[in-house]
Amino acid sequence: MVADERGALIAPLVLAIESATAAPSVALVEGDRTLALASAQPGASAAATVLALVEAVLVDASVRLSRVELFAVAIGPGSFTGLRVGLATVKGLAFASAAPAADVSTLEALALAAGSQRSRVAALLDARRGDVYAAAFGPGERELLAEGLYPAAVVAERLATGCILTGDGARLHRDLFAGAACSPAEPCMSPAEAVARLGLRRLERGLARPAAELVPHYLRRAEAEARRLGIATESKNPF
Known part of the structure; x- marks a missing residue:
């Protein structure tokens, strides 16, 4: 937060990108207010849509890029291509404006x-291959299950009864969670809006940094890269 000439706190203007999931979204957020939001159709190419979504929210809110005070981006886990597109977009935009950036966990968002x-x-x-990228959180930012790559069946065994589920992994493996009395989520905001709010928290904690320093958090090496290097991408079970 910054203060105006009267000492009143002013929330920074945050441009957030979430391109790690099947439906990329971009949000322009100021404090608790979403000024503009744009989302692509599920399955849309991040490379073909993210920059257009950025342009759409700026036009929608009648805001110039130079007014953005923080860029926030989901750094993974998720689609390898989507993560690269989101990071490349933020790095390009931040270079032009010199605003700092905040990296946010896709799962936390x-x-x-x-x-x-x-x-x-x-x-x-x-x-894929019966695995999920998973993490669980509770009120007060409590981490109930550490972010990681797990067999879906193991996550189903470990989750507490009554947990709300979200993400395509939950939908794909819904039969595994049927006995845990878990329920599907009814989102209260878009993923990009959540990225913006988490990015602002990181800024307030002094964790924002130059966008050039941000790197993707894949958890699993991209399969094409693994084949090139001859590295097996086996499931890991930390329990």
Whole structure:
């Protein structure tokens, strides 16, 4: 937060990008207010849509890029291509404006969007071969399940009864969670709005930095890269 000439606190203007999931979204947020939001259709190419979404929210809110005071971006886990597109976009925009950037966990953003500030929420993204990228959070930013790559069946065994589920991994493996009395999420905000709010928290904690320093958090090496290097990408079970 910054103060105006009267000492009143002014929330920074945040441009947030979430391109790690199947439906990329971009939000322009000021404090608790969403000034503009744009989302692509599920399955849309991040490379073909993210920059257009950025332009759309700026036009919608009648805001110049130079007014943006913080860029926030989901750094993973999630789609390898989507993560690269989101990071490249933020780095290009931040270079032009010199504003700092904040990196945000995709799973934490999905959980916040699903209501983790008031309920226990598990965010799961499909990692293929029966695995999921997963993390669980509760009120007060409590981490109930550490972010990681897990077999979906193991996550289903470990999750607390009554946990809210969100993410494509939860939908894909819904049969595994049927006995845990878990319920699907009813999002209270978009993933991009959640990225903006988490990015602002990082700024307030002094964790924002130059966008050029941000790197993707894949958790699993991209399969094409693994094949090139001859590295197996086996599931890991930390329990």
